[in-house]
Amino acid sequence: MKHIADAFKRxxxxxxxxxxxxxxxxxxxxxxxxLIRAGADLIELGLPFSxxxxxxxxxxxxxxxxxxxxxxxxxxxxxxxxxxxTIPYAVMTYYNLIFHRGTMTFAKDCxxxxxxxxxxxxxxxxxADELGEACKKYNLDLIHFIAPTTTPERIERIxxxxxxxxxxxxxxxxxxxxxxxxxxxxxxxxxxxxxxPKAVGFGISNPQQAKEIINAGADGIIVGSAIVxxxxxxxxxxxxxxxxxxxxxxxxxxxxxx
Amino acid sequence: MENNxxxxxxxxxxxxxxxxxxxxxxxxxxxxxxxxxxxxxxAELHDYRSNFAGRPTPLYHARRLxxxxxxxxxxxxxxxxxxxAHKLNNTIGQTLLAKYMGKKRIIAETGAGQHGTAAAMAAxxxxxxxxxxxxxxxxxxxxMNVYRMKLLGAKVHTVTSGSQTLKDAINEAMRDWATNVExxxxxxGSIVGPHPYPAMVHDFQSIIGNExxxxxxxxxxxxxxxxxxxxxxxxxxxxxxxxxxxxxxxxYAIEAGGSGLKTTxxxxxxxxxxxxGEDGVLHGARTKILQDKYGQILESxxxxxGLDYAGVGPELSRLVDCGRVIADNIQDFEALEAFHELSQxxxxxxxxxxxxxxxxxxxxxxxxxxxxINVSGRGDKDLNTVMDRGI
Numbered sequence: 001m002k003h004i005a006d007a008f009k010r011x012x013x014x015x016x017x018x019x020x021x022x023x024x025x026x027x028x029x030x031x032x033x034x035l036i037r038a039g040a041d042l043i044e045l046g047l048p049f050s051x052x053x054x055x056x057x058x059x060x061x062x063x064x065x066x067x068x069x070x071x072x073x074x075x076x077x078x079x080x081x082x083x084x085x086t087i088p089y090a091v092m093t094y095y096n097l098i099f100h101r102g103t104m105t106f107a108k109d110c111x112x113x114x115x116x117x118x119x120x121x122x123x124x125x126x127x128a129d130e131l132g133e134a135c136k137k138y139n140l141d142l143i144h145f146i147a148p149t150t151t152p153e154r155i156e157r158i159x160x161x162x163x164x165x166x167x168x169x170x171x172x173x174x175x176x177x178x179x180x181x182x183x184x185x186x187x188x189x190x191x192x193x194x195x196x197p198k199a200v201g202f203g204i205s206n207p208q209q210a211k212e213i214i215n216a217g218a219d220g221i222i223v224g225s226a227i228v229x230x231x232x233x234x235x236x237x238x239x240x241x242x243x244x245x246x247x248x249x250x251x252x253x254x255x256x257x258x
Numbered sequence: 259m260e261n262n263x264x265x266x267x268x269x270x271x272x273x274x275x276x277x278x279x280x281x282x283x284x285x286x287x288x289x290x291x292x293x294x295x296x297x298x299x300x301a302e303l304h305d306y307r308s309n310f311a312g313r314p315t316p317l318y319h320a321r322r323l324x325x326x327x328x329x330x331x332x333x334x335x336x337x338x339x340x341x342x343a344h345k346l347n348n349t350i351g352q353t354l355l356a357k358y359m360g361k362k363r364i365i366a367e368t369g370a371g372q373h374g375t376a377a378a379m380a381a382x383x384x385x386x387x388x389x390x391x392x393x394x395x396x397x398x399x400x401x402m403n404v405y406r407m408k409l410l411g412a413k414v415h416t417v418t419s420g421s422q423t424l425k426d427a428i429n430e431a432m433r434d435w436a437t438n439v440e441x442x443x444x445x446x447g448s449i450v451g452p453h454p455y456p457a458m459v460h461d462f463q464s465i466i467g468n469e470x471x472x473x474x475x476x477x478x479x480x481x482x483x484x485x486x487x488x489x490x491x492x493x494x495x496x497x498x499x500x501x502x503x504x505x506x507x508x509x510y511a512i513e514a515g516g517s518g519l520k521t522t523x524x525x526x527x528x529x530x531x532x533x534x535g536e537d538g539v540l541h542g543a544r545t546k547i548l549q550d551k552y553g554q555i556l557e558s559x560x561x562x563x564g565l566d567y568a569g570v571g572p573e574l575s576r577l578v579d580c581g582r583v584i585a586d587n588i589q590d591f592e593a594l595e596a597f598h599e600l601s602q603x604x605x606x607x608x609x610x611x612x613x614x615x616x617x618x619x620x621x622x623x624x625x626x627x628x629x630x631i632n633v634s635g636r637g638d639k640d641l642n643t644v645m646d647r648g649i
Contacts (some may be wrong), residue, residue, distance in 0.1 A: 049553075049554065050420065050554040050555045051420065051425060051426075051429050051540065051541075051555050052429075053275075053276070053429050053432045053433060053436075053541070054276045054433075054436070056433070057419070060419050060420075064420075067554070072552045072554075073552050073553075074552075094539075095274055095539045096538050096539045096540065096547075096549070096553045096555070097552060097553045097554075099537075099538060099539055099544075099553065100536075100538060100549065100552065100553025101552075101553065121276050122274045122275055122276060122539070122542070123274060124273060124274075124275065124276075124277050124280050126272075126273055126280070127272055127273060127274055144277070145276070145277040145278075146277065147276070147277045147278035147280075148278070149277075149278050149279075149280075149281045149282065149439060149440070150277060150278075150280070150281060151281055154280070154281065158277075169277065169278060172278060172436060172437050172438070172439060172440070173278075173433070173436050173437030174433045174436060174437065
């Protein structure tokens with residue numbers, strides 16, 4: 001099984017998010033293969049939650065589609081098990097699903113099915129002791145966030161408790177594709193001094209933004225809503241979505257490769 | 259990172275929010291600590307409470323109701339607070355705090371529209387723009403309150419995500435807050451959400467219990483045997499319970515039993531999180547919640563929109579676990595009976611929410627000889643619902 005760190009070893013990392021089971025588990029498998037062909041270095045698989053407070057309309061809708069199609073944590077792990085393990089995977093989900101399954105059980109299931117890291121948008125480090133223990137026991141990375149509002153003292157403390165990579169939130173607010181890049185995103189990248197790779201997400205949708213972020217000193221970019229938008233537009237013709245996603249992913253990868 | 263023990267009620271509570279909001283929660287906690295001791299803030303809050311909200315509210319001896327049940331029943335008249343419910347106690351406090359913190363706008367979620375209305379009232383009297391998030395389903399069934407909020411100058415946002423009710427309105431308000439956190443104050447309507455909200459709202463609502471305690475001692479020369487309050491998130495219950503926690507008084511938190519304590523695949527037919535909910539994390543806090551076997555949040559249900567919520571305040575979860583507060587529930591039909599009973603026996607039309615507390619008089623085994631019921635709001639807003647069902 002690949003580790004999160006492997007994604008950052010060769011080059012700058014392209015991290016792609018999709019919601020597992022959106023619109024079906026089969027579609028997820030096809031899209032994962034396309035992402036890998038196009039050069040994705042790490043895939044974040046969303047395990048959909050009924051009340052995703054950190055997500056904008058695009059990923060909320062993806063979660064709804066997936067839940068309506070019957071996705072649940074058991075099916076999620078079944079699906080993950082069948083995916084090619086040439087790159088590492090992280091699960092992105094909300095804390096109640098982890099808490100309800102039991103932090104130890106959840107971590108163990110991740111380990112047994114080929115998930116190398118856990119990303120929980122509603123779990124700040126203050127509340128992460130229990131899941132942190134479980135991740136340590138099963139050799140998983142628990143990914144923490146740094147936001148534009150995070151104070152310098154907090155940044156230090158978050159770096160201390162991080163492994164795998166640090167998720168830099170590019171802008172205030174929720175997930176969702178944007179065209180521009182804020183100046184404060186670049187200054188945030190420069191404020192975070194650590195050997196742990198820094199990947200930037202929230203609002204990144206095109207190669208130009210990706211390039212600027214890498215030039216500002218990031219080790220990776222995270223693209224979610226822009227990919228999920230392509231699924232949303234093509235739920236009845238998933239091959240078309242796969243094609244569009246593969247093209248976008250290649251362009252993004254070119255954008256971050258020097 | 260060290261665990262934030264101060265923010266927990268036993269194992270409940272906490273701060274399960276996105277990192278972008280964490281600094282704002284610390285800022286809120288610091289500011290609240292500072293201003294609640296500030297003489298100017300205290301004086302201004304007192305003025306709003308007395309001259310704008312209409313406090314203190316009476317503690318009324320319900321003579322005919324008492325006769326009906328053979329015990330002495332007092333009603334704490336929060337229905338007489340400006341706006342028609344206890345909600346203003348909290349919104350005045352938080353909106354004033356927003357002003358002292360220099361925030362440029364307030365946002366709030368609302369289910370029935372009572373908290374939204376109270377937030378809009380506080381905002382226009384204090385002079386801060388307000389925006390209210392409300393589920394599309396609730397907007398449809400609470401037309402009058404939507405109009406009231408607009409009349410008061412608030413901007414009302416229709417929430418079309420999820421189940422289009424209160425929990426989705428909270429989700430959307432939290433998303434707005436995450437986006438505008440530097441300039442915006444989120445006025446949360448109950449003792450729910452991340453620390454310090456449950457503690458702060460409990461403080462602002464404790465005025466209900468403080469008044470009731472002094473009033474019952476003056477009228478009866480002793481403390482009551484029991485206090486009954488309806489419970490959705492739990493702010494009116496915690497508000498009246500708090501000053502009695504260390505007294506020999508039974509405290510009853512009455513939840514919405516809806517059409518019975520059953521669930522379908524994605525929905526509960528009730529809102530009784532204290533009675534049958536399980537340990538979980540929702541809207542920033544660990545508490546008892548209604549969820550399916552995987553931890554997905556169930557839609558809740560009640561005839562009383564203010565009780566229609568899948569979670570409950572973390573402090574109440576702890577007080578129920580340790581046996582200090584007794585949780586029970588009242589079904590829709592029983593609440594409707596009590597709505598009529600209080601209207602006809604006492605000339606007071608209670609909110610359907612408060613009707614759950616009134617209905618408990620009939621259901622309870624033994625409440626003792628002296629009981630206080632918290633009439634958290636008035637029922638004018640519910641006339642359409644009740645008219646649909648017939649007298």
